Amino acid sequence: MRLGLFSCRLPVMEHEFICEVCGLTEMLTDELAYTSGWDYPPFVGVWAIISPRACPDCDMTDTAWWALQTGTSPDDLTDKQKEAVERIIYEVPRS
């Protein structure tokens, strides 16, 4: 019997990615989303904290995060950006 080190990685799980700019949704793993160009946690930003949630075809400068970073008042966000903020702050953090 051979004993040795083995991988303890959790199973790779897909979950839903939602682009806050164009509304595209895809079921992907975190790694595939990142390598495909999604700006999304855990590689870009942190779960449940406002940061970009954008697909590969959209620009993070159209996100709620960008608007807030560049001085837009929360009251002046577009309805779509306000929806994104609401969705982001209630995200369930994943590792």
Ligand SMILES: [Zn+2]
């Ligand atoms: Zn998009």
